[in-house]
Amino acid sequence: MGFKIVVDSCGDLTEEMKKDDRFISVPLTLVVDGEEMVDDESFDQKACLKKMDASPECPKSSCPSPQRYMETFLSGEDRYYVVTLSEQLSGSYNSARLGMEMAKEENPDLKIHIFNSRSASIGETLIATHIRECEEKGFDFEKTVKDTERYIKGQNTFFVLENLDVLRKNGRLSNLKSFVASALKIRPIMGATKDGSICQLSQARGINKALMKMIDFIVDQVKDSEHRTLAIAYCNCKERAQQVKEAILKRIKVKDVVLVNTGGVSTMYANDGGIIVAI
Template identity: 60%
Template sequence: MSYKIVIDSCGELLDEWKKDPRFESVALTLSVGGENIIDDENFDQASFLKKVADCPECPKSACPSPERYMRAFDCDADHVYAVTLSAELSGSYNSAVLGKSLLQEENPGKQIYVFNSKSASVGQSLIAMKIQECEEAGYSFEKVIETVEAYIADQHTFFVLDNLETLRKNGRLSKVKALVASALKIKPVMGSTDEGAICQLDQARGMNKALVKMAQNIVDKTKDSENKILAISHCNCRERAVLLKNALEERMPVKHIVILDTAGVSSMYANDGGVIVAV
């Protein structure tokens, strides 16, 4: 059976997926100071970060339309899957579900399933990897869905950012109690709730100490780590990501660690210097 995996552009694509027709990224639109930037393969992170730094207004993102999802789903593949960023953080999931309904009105037998990642960034990448693994193992459509939903329920996302302003101003931290003053250089260690909202797990003074605390949180929360793939995405701070990778490998056995650059949406929310981990 053939398959296709559609990921909204908050999810980071592996290099091999960019050349694989079974994978498609559906772009969100970013707006900075009145300019709209499509988060596709032409996204220029350095230019974008400079625009954000130079603009007094907070950047915003808009999710893909249901029609855009419908076009992505309208293909020859027998099984079509979408992986969207958390429904608690974006309208992308609802848009994809509507796109699925629109296509199934025209083609009632089409097998399409939309996964709410309850995560973002590399959390979505790992979910897509799991779908691919299940499909390559010859699972039925129903068995893929059941296995991947169980994987999502067991997944955790963690992040430490130099700057939380974009998340805060866009209302993505509504579930987080008052954050400490940035003047103290306190860096909160953030994570995902079971529903896919953002919560604060810990805090430390300075970025390096926050990364150490994040690593400890990851170790504490990751059961059966030797059988898991862990993914790190970073916004313009590869050295930081590599340090974190080394720290995690010292503290726990992991099957494999992937490091990816943040694409547009993740760069917008993580801001320069942000690090995101999913496992």
């Protein structure tokens, strides 16, 4: 009997992870201008960005159903590790828990643990990778869970938005504030709190200055970086992600580096030009 690492589709898996059948991505569904888009391999980022830009409505996402999670947990393995989008941002965590309860009614011997990532996107990716590393070291289920919960507490997530339209459309910014910010090219530097909520850390005039401020936060806040993986998710801006990577590596040493283009849910949050960093 083996294990599976189940990640909701806000977790932006690398190409290598997609080819590893120990990972399962459970898709959320996006609703953009009334059209449903399943966040799986069929997701078209450019079409989604174009539709988001043209729509006056805020895009929305719906989490996988408990039934979908339950079916995943009954796929034949004896232990399942589940990584979801922050409980503060989505119902995916609670849906997975309900799915676990339903699955255990069918098979009480199943070992399932639901991790609240307290992050999103590439933060989920790093957590899933850590779980695989624990299993490959020979850790048992309980030790893998304990070590991964410790890892989550020490993880840091930051992001910078180039496009503020989603924040405006969902009411996080008033029309006036959004207009002023856009006119002055003010860009927020955002982060995740320890409970997984989103907070604004600072702001800067222009995307490049905002990215440099974000890098300052990373350098100041991240300890023992040489033992950590630097992960960057980018929304339709690979060259910008490369520049951020190089700027960070000039100031700190890291164990490894991962770059990945955003999937559907992360694209919705980050919008065109957004950069998300987890370490």
